[in-house]
Amino acid sequence: MATLADVARRAGVSPATASRVINGSSKPVADELRERVLRAVAELRYVPNAHAQLLARPQRSVVGVVVHDVSDPYFAEVTRGLQRVATDRGRLVIICNSYRDPERELEYVEMLRGQQVAAIVLAGSGYHDVDFTTRLTEKLAAYEATGGRVAVVGRHEHPGDAVMPANDLGGRLLGEELLRQGHRQIGVIAGPRVLTTITDRLTGLRAALSDAGVPLPEEHLRYADFDRDGGARAAATLLDACPGLTALVALNDSMAVGALALLRQRGVRVPEQVSVVGFDDMPVAADVTPALTTVRLPLVELGARAMTLALDPSAGLSRVEVLPATLVRRESLGPAPR
Template identity: 65%
Template sequence: MATLADVARHAGVSTATASRIINGSSKPVADALRTRVLAAVAELKYVPNAHAQMLARSHRSAVGVIVHDVSDPYFAEITRGLQRVATADGRLVIICNSFREPDRELEYIDLLHAHQVAAIVIAGSGYLDPATAARLDDRLRAFEATGGRIAVIGRHEHTGDAVLPDNEQGGFLAGEHLFTLGHTEIAVIAGPSYLTTTADRLKGLQRAAKKYGIKLPKKRVYHADFTRDGGEDLATRVLAEEPEVTAIAALNDSMAVGALAALRTSADRRVAVIGFDDMPIARDVTPSLTSVRLPLTELGERAMTLALGAAGESPRVEHVEAELVVRESTWPHEAR
């Protein structure tokens, strides 16, 4: 492993000069030396040690991103936005998958902290459990105390810079759509109950139910894990257990796609399905999926912009509206 000292020796200069030439310092250097040093770099295939550099110039540049799971299209879209902004700013992005485990999240915060990242962006639902939320907040504060910047996406329990999609309003839109279409017996396919995203979307749904005088009993709310297969299983159960149901509200598109699959295998039931997030697949399934659109890439872009911006005095919070996108998977309730 060639070091700066090797290069300097090879070129017959001091490490100071070599460093200056390699980093394009403003200090003027004779052309002869410059050429010699650059030749030495090429010959020795010298690559500077990033750790030593970071240490010496105690200057933070990389940014960390913690998401539940990048291979989930929801987070993939957000991550795309995050990366676009960060890369445009010339930053290295370190992506960590928490797999929805708070402990792993905690671990990653410390890891990113240890790696001296300039900022951490956390995307994905927060945790309803106050103890868990507090523990996370504590680590986040410790990171902030050392000058790190933090931005969260969709975690209103964190008081700091945040981009908040309006999940409650989105839930309301979904419910309103179904209820104005005349559906009175609906089932909900929800995500894990310990996530705030689930709770918020559900809350909006219930507000709509109240407004339209519809009862939405607890037993009609099924919980899975926000995956396609989870949605399929739940929808299968709904079809078996609830002959009255004429519409299913899935709390994300993956599960809605699963529900559609379940529906396909039971030709005798015609059940409307609405999703949430409006992921790219929504257009391509059949029937195409009615959904509540969240501008995922934009969410990522805005969060990274906050994180990289100068530290403001008051925490900046940006709210992002949800929007109903009607396609073919919902229709008016038909009397039997």
Template identity: 45%
Template sequence: MPQQRARLRLIDVAERAGVSIAAASRALSGSAGVSDAIAERVREVAAQMGYVANVHARTLAGGASTSVGLLVHEIGDPYFTEIASGVLRVGAQQGLTVQICHTGRDPENELVQVRTLIANRVRAIIIAGSGFVDARTQASVKQDLQAFQETGGRVAVIGRHHLGTDAVLPDNTAGGRSITEHVLSLGHRQIAFVAGPRTLTTVADRLAGAAQALEAAGLSIEDIPVIEEAFTREGGTQAMQRVLDDHPDVTAVIALNDDMAIGVLAALRARGMAVPKDISVAGFDDVAVAEHLSPALTTVRLPMAEMGEQALLLALKQPSARPRRRTTTHSLVVRDSTAPPPRPKR
């Protein structure tokens, strides 16, 4: 339980690891005098017991922590690059350095990175990107973050998570509804969605908004192809190839992030299909490159850099009795990649 971890003493870790208090202290502080094997065992035991957060608390008490950690799913995705720019901007204003870690949307790797940041004694941790629909997926991360917060650390997330922390919540559901309404308003009814895994809350929320728009138009998302691949550019290409092979009558594709939309455009170019003459394409996020694509991408704009700023500012505030929420706005950005469906050939 969290309260038990908060009362842990160095002697508890030493006894569990089977070493002396002195050896445990040297292992956790990184001092010389213990073998690598013993040091690793002590650190593993400390992390399992939550004692690493107590080490962090002493660092904060001494005023020595001038760094924060940022976890992103994919640093090569422009969505996370723009969020990181906001975090870095606030960090620079506050005299803090930012350690950026890459999780690859792997819950196990996320846990490893969280523990690494705690061991590095950061002041705060920002987790950017989608949570998981199944709360159990992040149960271990939640446990470690609770211990981290109990001893002075601060946490904020961007996206819908089940971590019980301060959060900046992108307007995903309303955005999914807006982009789908736009495509429907052009006259499209043969629509396909190119999506990441539905186990991600971001995907689930954007599809929920799309389902609302479809229902209002007398359609059901159950009858619409939703092609799931990796939530990346390569995933977008693979998903679009499946759409073209399995659903040749589709006249519009909505990708649930811009990175996938870029992959969709690449797949269409490879098949010699013109956008939007032959098929319309829409994205989500409005990353910086979206307006410079050929054709320029119709998409949903989220204030990504501002989201990063708000997340770090939340994390640097004094803790509150209940987790705080900051919701974003969104806007529909119509560019050249969407148009009415092509006329049927006679």
């Protein structure tokens, strides 16, 4: 690998001069020398060593992102927003998948710190785990103490800049719509109980129901993996245990799609016999049959705002932005059969 010294030697100038022309320094360099340096760069196919540059000129420019899984459509969307803003500002992004493993999340924060990233964005639900939360907060604090910036999306337990989807409001909207359609026997297909996102969505849903005096007994609730298959399995056990349900609330669209698949397989008609609603409004929601009634979260915007918070120095106090949830009515929710 050619170094700056090689370039300088070949151009017959000092490394200082070579560096200056390569970086477009403000210091003037005679045209002839500049010409020679540029020629040497091309001939040697010289590319500056980014690490050496970072050491010499500690100008942090890359930002780290920790998500649960980029290939999950939810995070794919959030990441798109994150990337857009980062790219617009000329920042390189390092994406890390925690696969919902708290330990790995901690490791990545450490690693990103070692990479001297300018900012860390943590996207994805927090965990109901005091020990983990404490350790994470501790690590982030250490990072921030040395000038690092942190922004989170969807984690109210972090004491700093945050962008929050209105998960509880979304749950409430769903509950209200279900009631409006006459449903009283409602089953819930929830994701892992350890995720705060689940708790939040559930809280909103519960609030809507209890405001109307409709109970949500514990046996109407199933916790499963936060994906399509988890949704299908939970729907199966739920329906077996409580045959009287007229509606299924899945706490994300992937699970809802799984539930839909199971119902189709069992020959249960949606929404005539059982209604299904989802959450997130993933691109797929409009394309399944029946099209999913769901709650839309501005995912790309969530990512974009988070990156903006991470890159714009905070004024000191922590900024929390809540992005709205809106109900999207399609065909999977109908009036309750009697």
